[in-house]
Amino acid sequence: MSRNMNPITVCCAAVLMLGLAACGSDNGGDMADMPSPVPVDLTRVSADAARAAGMAEIAAGGSATIGEIAFACAPGGEACSVTVALAADGTATAMATGGTVTAADSAAYTTRKAVATDAAVTKEMAMAAEAAQANDDGPGGRDAATDHTIVIAHDGTGSTVTVAVDGAPADAPEFAQAAALPDGRTMHVLTNPANEKGDVVEEVMIVATDIDAPTSTLFADVPGQALNARDRDPAVDADGDGNAANDFTALTVGTTEAVRELVEAAAFAPGAGSSTTLTFDSDDTATTDMDEAYETAGSYNGAPGTYRCHAGAPCTISVSADGAITNIGTGWVFTPNAGAMSLVADTDYLHYGFWLKRTTASDGAVTYDEVQTFAGSEAQASGSVAAVEGTASYEGGAVGVYAIRHRYNETSGELVDATSGHFLAQARLTAYFAGPDVTENQQNSVTGTIDQFELQHGEANDWAVKLDGNIAAATGTASGTTSDAAEGSEAPDGSFSATFHGPAAADTSPHSVVGEFNANFEQGRVAGAFGARKPRE
Numbered sequence: 001m002s003r004n005m006n007p008i009t010v011c012c013a014a015v016l017m018l019g020l021a022a023c024g025s026d027n028g029g030d031m032a033d034m035p036s037p038v039p040v041d042l043t044r045v046s047a048d049a050a051r052a053a054g055m056a057e058i059a060a061g062g063s064a065t066i067g068e069i070a071f072a073c074a075p076g077g078e079a080c081s082v083t084v085a086l087a088a089d090g091t092a093t094a095m096a097t098g099g100t101v102t103a104a105d106s107a108a109y110t111t112r113k114a115v116a117t118d119a120a121v122t123k124e125m126a127m128a129a130e131a132a133q134a135n136d137d138g139p140g141g142r143d144a145a146t147d148h149t150i151v152i153a154h155d156g157t158g159s160t161v162t163v164a165v166d167g168a169p170a171d172a173p174e175f176a177q178a179a180a181l182p183d184g185r186t187m188h189v190l191t192n193p194a195n196e197k198g199d200v201v202e203e204v205m206i207v208a209t210d211i212d213a214p215t216s217t218l219f220a221d222v223p224g225q226a227l228n229a230r231d232r233d234p235a236v237d238a239d240g241d242g243n244a245a246n247d248f249t250a251l252t253v254g255t256t257e258a259v260r261e262l263v264e265a266a267a268f269a270p271g272a273g274s275s276t277t278l279t280f281d282s283d284d285t286a287t288t289d290m291d292e293a294y295e296t297a298g299s300y301n302g303a304p305g306t307y308r309c310h311a312g313a314p315c316t317i318s319v320s321a322d323g324a325i326t327n328i329g330t331g332w333v334f335t336p337n338a339g340a341m342s343l344v345a346d347t348d349y350l351h352y353g354f355w356l357k358r359t360t361a362s363d364g365a366v367t368y369d370e371v372q373t374f375a376g377s378e379a380q381a382s383g384s385v386a387a388v389e390g391t392a393s394y395e396g397g398a399v400g401v402y403a404i405r406h407r408y409n410e411t412s413g414e415l416v417d418a419t420s421g422h423f424l425a426q427a428r429l430t431a432y433f434a435g436p437d438v439t440e441n442q443q444n445s446v447t448g449t450i451d452q453f454e455l456q457h458g459e460a461n462d463w464a465v466k467l468d469g470n471i472a473a474a475t476g477t478a479s480g481t482t483s484d485a486a487e488g489s490e491a492p493d494g495s496f497s498a499t500f501h502g503p504a505a506a507d508t509s510p511h512s513v514v515g516e517f518n519a520n521f522e523q524g525r526v527a528g529a530f531g532a533r534k535p536r537e
Helices: 007-017 107-131
Strands: 054-058 063-066 069-073 080-086 092-098 101-105 148-154 159-165 176-181 185-191 200-209 215-218 248-252 276-280 295-300 303-309 315-319 325-328 332-336 341-344 350-360 366-377 391-408 415-432 445-455 464-472 477-484 494-501 512-521 524-533
Touching: 054 063, 054 069, 063 080, 069 080, 069 092, 092 101, 107 350, 107 366, 107 391, 107 415, 107 512, 107 524, 148 200, 148 350, 159 185, 159 200, 200 391, 295 332, 350 391, 350 512, 350 524, 366 494, 366 512, 366 524, 391 445, 391 512, 415 464, 415 524, 445 477, 445 524, 464 494, 464 512, 477 512
Parallel strands: none
Antiparallel strands: 054 080, 063 069, 069 101, 080 092, 148 159, 176 185, 185 200, 200 350, 215 341, 248 332, 276 315, 295 303, 303 332, 315 325, 350 366, 391 415, 391 524, 415 445, 445 464, 464 477, 477 494, 494 512, 512 524
């Protein structure tokens, strides 16, 4: 087909070739008379109404919904045909034929916005209540019967966070990990059965941690694994230093539950069956030319080596029906292989986050009932920092919840558009301790900023929180106010509290700080927690 020939030209050419009558408008099939699609004005549609590709045939006076856009066909005229196309960037284009078509937000969009706005209002109220608390309730909220325990571990490939409800019955709902979020965060949700009204109460937690992978360490350098047992033959100078009495080449195996979790040997786990106690021989000192002591290959805290019954009496190992060690008798020693290594878990990590309770009614309405923030560290709290001299800078992250108000009704002043969710942010603090290098008016003070807020639903913001407070040197804690860092902002102040962790001495400032905060902006509120540290050496 020639690119210059239109469909009607092609039609006429075909008719002439067949010797038929002339074609054109007289035969009733003139395609030139078919209406051309016209664009539909989408400017009345809210920017956050969901766009979707699709087609709809609409009778005159009727309407149809594509995505969250409602298309109406003018009454008294022709029926309408609407097609919506989406560009790669999500921009929608609507074209229509037939009668006049108008577009507006759909009823579903209006309902969704109303639900989101009402939920945001209740979340902001919950944050305000948390900010006004004299005491920190932490994860689990005001109900002491539902305190929660957070357990964090790292297996070398990634961190694992679990949440347990203390004292809960065996058949009670449990927290399940709902999502693994960027930057070391995990989300956990506990969903309760619906009540008689059909309402469902959920508890949601987000936990952030900077735990590192375990470190491979020479066996004897691991805390608690210093070699303290004699070698096989006390009469032999194994290390050749002229003293046979100091040849400590083995580890005395303890009997505690913590030790039992580190012991592994095929001989100590005979397989499924009934629980039993296994007995192994020790050396008979009366037979000086023989060594009857039982030995077997195994591992201790992941390091390969040899277990030996090195006592003057038989040694025992008790195992359960599934082969787990339930008791270790005295007399066992473990000799690690040359160069054997154990993995040492990170015990210097921070964790921080928030817990909230929300109710979803049977009609879809969402109410946030309570919000609590929390922060902690595996490292010991510093305690008094009165001896610390100089300044220290800390950097880290922050997480929490937010509510942001977008639009009010111009006539009534009623809030008609608000959103809420959780956020990720960056935290930077500077602590001014004591000493000659710190000016007198700055001593025992802390300043900082929490900014770069990334909101769950991508809402645009320029939020930045300014921290300004004092250090209680005797306790190693800090507290003060937070304010909107925007110039000229009249948003009321919020507050923050923090605790320093790590050794504190004249020439050693604490290595980390964790805390909680709440802050107000002209158009919203946040409540969160942060963890920050000096660069690890």
